[in-house]
Amino acid sequence: MRVRIIALLFLIYAAPFANAQDFQTTATHAVILDYETGEILFDQNGGVPMPPASMSKLMTILMAFEAIDRGALSLDDExxxxxxxxxxxxxxxxxxxxxxxxxxRARVEDLLRGIIIQSGNDACIVIAEALSGSEAAFAADMTARARELGLTSASFANSTGWPDPGQQISAADLARIAAIIIRDHPELYELFAEREFTYNGIRQFNRNPLLSTVDGVDGLKTGHTQESGYGLVASGVRNGTRRIVVYNGMESERARANEGERLMRAALTDFDVIDLAEAGDVVGEAEVFLGQAETVALRLNSDVRLGLHVNARDDIEAVVVYDGPLPSPISEGDVIAMLEVSAPGVETRRYELEAAEDVDRQGLMGRALAGLGSLFGFN
Incomplete structure (x- = not known):
């Protein structure tokens, strides 16, 4: 049984916006992540593993940052x-x-700048060999650590992003790596905002094009190979809200810069995270068969939150789904229905609904009367 509900202020956002499906990107893979909640606000093949090129260096950097935190490395080590x-x-x-x-010999701090600002493959390998003994062993450690962090799409064959069939990760998991770096290593994260670095007498500039075009952008990493196209992991803050944008598959450096600027501006202004309901809220009721009550109240056992384009706010819908009438008895806390929440451009979310109260089975006389009523067509 499907029952459409408009309780919990699900449909209060009426406004004269265009269809949210109008927002698109020319990138082959793209996600916009809300840093605070972890909600994916926009997804275009975002969960599909792809060749990440130098964007996979973010995992190398994270491994180095974690080594510094646990004392295995220091910034002054050579x-x-x-x-x-x-x-x-x-x-x-x-x-x-x-x-x-x-x-x-090179200082760890210089090596990190070499990776972050100059995308130095040589610096990645030096870090890899120092931490794991060889680049191959480090790649295996990268993959294992990614699994520990729940990054199920990640598979690493090297520390640099050099093309290899075993080097794969989704845009969504790259965004999550970026969020971990920002959250867990705020002081070291400041390296990503540096515009240039000179080493061995050679001056090189940060390849992130958004550092100079979008206010509030402070990281992270570009990538390019013939196989992957041009891509970028970027993060920016506006009015206290941080968003992370990941995209790949652009045809040129200019196209990457232009599309990145458009995506980041949209991420900071055109997307929203809406808290629709909280765990414990009653969102509807379900019919009960042969119960001492005709219906049972349904409550959420988790929060309902939705990230979406602002154009879709007036088209959010919620539907209670259950196979009913539900047989009695029912105990409070039994999961007996689902809440399906959908909006344009957003994959349907499903949340468990539990009984908010006990419903005892009718006594023998009540069941007999119900049976007679059903036999003779009385309701």
Whole structure:
């Protein structure tokens, strides 16, 4: 049985907005995440694993930040630059580099800037070798740590994002890594906002195009390979609200910059998180068969929160779904129905509804009378 309800102020947001489906992106994969609640506000293939290119360096950075927190590394430690790190991630490889010299030593703080600002593959490998002994072992550690954090789409084959069939992660999980970095490592996160870094006499600039075009943006990381296209993980704050944008598959650096600016401005102004109801709220009732009461009140056992485009606020709908009438007896707390909440551009959410009260079964006489009524067509 499906019963449409408009209680709990689900439909109070009437306004002359266009359809929320009008908001689109040319990116192949994209999400907008609300930092405070973890709600996904916009999703276009956001849960589909993709080649992340250098955006996967965020996991390398997180591993380094966590090592610093537990005392395995310090910002002043000087780490050795192996021939493998120099040859595989240095200028000779044709990849992004911070121009480390073979058999030299580099401070961890410089290596972090080299990764964050210059996207240095050589710096990633130095960190990987210092923490796990080899880049392959570090990649396995990255994957294991991602699983511990609930990032089920993540699989790492290297520390840099270099193309590999085993290097996969979804845009949604990249956004979650960014949120973890911001929440758990606020002081180190400030490195992401630095505009330039000079190392070994070579001055390089932060590749994040939004740092200079959108007020409030303070991170995080670009990515590009032929396989992945151009992508970006970015975060910004406006009026105390932080949003994280991840997108990939753009055709050029310019397209990445333009689309990133549009997505971030929309993230900060055109999306909303609405708290629709709280755990314990009664949202409706269900019919009961052969009970001492004809209906039973239904209450939520979890909060109902929805992230969506502001254009969709007047089209939120909620439906109580149950297979009824429900047989008695019913005990308070029994899960007996579901609440389905939907809106344009948002995947339908389902929440358990439990009985808010006991409903005892009718006595023998009551059941007999009910049976006779049913036999003769009386209600």
């Amino acid at each position: 780490l050795p630059v192996s021939e493998y790190a120099w040859r595989t991630g240095g200028a000779a490889s044709g990849s992004s580099t911070m121009f480390l010299e073979v058999n030299s």
